[in-house]
Amino acid sequence: MVVEEVPLIPGYGTHIAYVYVGTPPQRVSVILDTGSHFTAFPCKGCKACGDHTDSYWDFDLSSTATLTKCPDCHGNFNCGANQRCVFSQSYSEGSSWSAFQVIDKLYTGLTTLQDTPPDDAALSIDFMFGCINSQTGLFNTQLADGIMGMSVSEFTLVWQLHQKGLLAQEKFSLCFDYGGGVMVLGGVEPLLRTAPMQYTPNLHDEGWFTVDLQDILIGGESINVDPAQYNRGKGVIVDSGTTDTYLPSACADGFRAQWQALTGMAYDNKPMKLSKAQFAALPTFTFVFAGGVRVDVKPEAYMDVAADHDGAGYTPRMYLDERDGAVLGANFMRDHDVVFDHANKRVGFAPANCDWSALQAAKTAAADAAAAAAAAAATAQPEPEPPAPSERPPPATMDTEPPSDPAPAETASPTKLPAGAQGVPATPAATQEPQATEAAATAEPQKGGADAASTEEPAAGGGEGGGATGTPEPTVEVTPEAIPEAQETPAPGLCETEADALVKVTAWADGY
Numbered sequence: 001m002v003v004e005e006v007p008l009i010p011g012y013g014t015h016i017a018y019v020y021v022g023t024p025p026q027r028v029s030v031i032l033d034t035g036s037h038f039t040a041f042p043c044k045g046c047k048a049c050g051d052h053t054d055s056y057w058d059f060d061l062s063s064t065a066t067l068t069k070c071p072d073c074h075g076n077f078n079c080g081a082n083q084r085c086v087f088s089q090s091y092s093e094g095s096s097w098s099a100f101q102v103i104d105k106l107y108t109g110l111t112t113l114q115d116t117p118p119d120d121a122a123l124s125i126d127f128m129f130g131c132i133n134s135q136t137g138l139f140n141t142q143l144a145d146g147i148m149g150m151s152v153s154e155f156t157l158v159w160q161l162h163q164k165g166l167l168a169q170e171k172f173s174l175c176f177d178y179g180g181g182v183m184v185l186g187g188v189e190p191l192l193r194t195a196p197m198q199y200t201p202n203l204h205d206e207g208w209f210t211v212d213l214q215d216i217l218i219g220g221e222s223i224n225v226d227p228a229q230y231n232r233g234k235g236v237i238v239d240s241g242t243t244d245t246y247l248p249s250a251c252a253d254g255f256r257a258q259w260q261a262l263t264g265m266a267y268d269n270k271p272m273k274l275s276k277a278q279f280a281a282l283p284t285f286t287f288v289f290a291g292g293v294r295v296d297v298k299p300e301a302y303m304d305v306a307a308d309h310d311g312a313g314y315t316p317r318m319y320l321d322e323r324d325g326a327v328l329g330a331n332f333m334r335d336h337d338v339v340f341d342h343a344n345k346r347v348g349f350a351p352a353n354c355d356w357s358a359l360q361a362a363k364t365a366a367a368d369a370a371a372a373a374a375a376a377a378a379t380a381q382p383e384p385e386p387p388a389p390s391e392r393p394p395p396a397t398m399d400t401e402p403p404s405d406p407a408p409a410e411t412a413s414p415t416k417l418p419a420g421a422q423g424v425p426a427t428p429a430a431t432q433e434p435q436a437t438e439a440a441a442t443a444e445p446q447k448g449g450a451d452a453a454s455t456e457e458p459a460a461g462g463g464e465g466g467g468a469t470g471t472p473e474p475t476v477e478v479t480p481e482a483i484p485e486a487q488e489t490p491a492p493g494l495c496e497t498e499a500d501a502l503v504k505v506t507a508w509a510d511g512y
Helices: 157-163 249-263 276-280 356-379
Strands: 004-010 015-021 026-033 039-042 085-090 096-109 125-136 146-149 171-177 180-185 197-201 213-218 236-238 245-248 285-289 293-297 303-305 314-316 318-322 326-328 336-341 346-351 431-433 450-452 505-507
Touching: 004 096, 004 356, 015 180, 026 039, 039 096, 125 157, 157 180, 180 356, 197 293, 197 336, 213 249, 245 249, 249 318, 293 346
Parallel strands: 026 146, 039 125, 236 326, 245 318, 450 505
Antiparallel strands: 004 015, 004 180, 015 026, 015 096, 039 146, 085 096, 096 125, 171 180, 171 336, 197 346, 197 431, 213 285, 245 326, 285 293, 303 314, 336 346
8 A cells, every 4th residue: 555646737726636547548637626526527529628738538549448337327327328327517607517427547647647657557446437528617718627526435536546455544635836736645745844734623424524613813813703603504615626715704794804904905805906015914814723723824825916016916815705604725725735534534734835846856855865874874884892801891999980870761752643533522632743844835826716516415425435543644754854945925826818717616515
């Protein structure tokens, strides 16, 4: 069993991974979406399905592809022509897709097949996905070919890899920055973090990753909203496939009042003119979860920054119009290592440098240091043998002070990784995990987004595959040099096209 690391690339307000599908493998790019559970992308023959990173996937080019036929369909479906299993998904901003179910080899990889290491291909499994034959809305204009659902469900890749014994645990982590990021399957990567990991319980055994939001602070001051207002209805979900963050309208008055008291400006989601100094003075938003877990969201994450840094336009991308509950989207997750740990029923947050290249440099430096230490140990002079009995010094006499006994050596206490809570405690304590590096990412805000309503329950049986609670986290066994710290500077956003409209990108709905 292994832990796999995958680089991410930025999409239009989302983050994208590459998967390789079929025999021989065909590359497909997918949005990573913890708010849904099916994987789907356009296939050859899809009508007016837009231009994306890759050609439409071709069923006929794969020697291992098989159609799923009625009655052996998965999830909610209709029996279509030629006994095909047809299913679909529609989204609240108007996007939708319709597909037929296919099973074929699938694994995650690097940007090109040539660069993808054999270890990644070793994780190839027979995986069911939707072969899209029609789609609408943002699915036609987005950069990615398709979407990969990553909620707690038997239909997700992590769940299936764990069930087949290929991943150490049913967990993964996502680390987003402006230029891309890192995904880890089956474990965590401590080298990404710049502070210890803190965990708060995941409140549901299947479906969305749902957390207990207790408070929101602006500039360190609470907005004084009853926690029940945040957690009503669907609750507070961590949704990597939604670009922006949506808070309940019940907190709007307190939020706006605290913002205006600190900034002297009214809070809305319209572009505002700010100098660099004014931008730098904007407050941090702090989200406080059950157990005292705190996540700081800085202006670089919650503000969309226009190309002209000298005041052309900055737009707040935290919305205060959710009917009930909240959606914590990709901008909330930015510059944090976020661990989705179904094995221990928890979600973890730690500030992080999410740059893939910096991570690889740190791992290389650590490996070089380990090799140098091993070489030095191998060439070290052996300790001299003790003298023969005749050469030993005479015993002490009454005129000679005997040597004092050496001080006893200290016994180090073993460090422990945090154990996951069994079940969901009423008032859990935050757990922490030691970190390996200190770094800061140069962050820039993202644009555009998606909010979607699924046509069906997201997780049919996702809770059945969870590992034992309290399982220690597998990690990459290297100790890095510190990743160089970079100053955070606002950078241009990417709002040049109509595809960047203020909409949500991923599938979620009440009762999901």
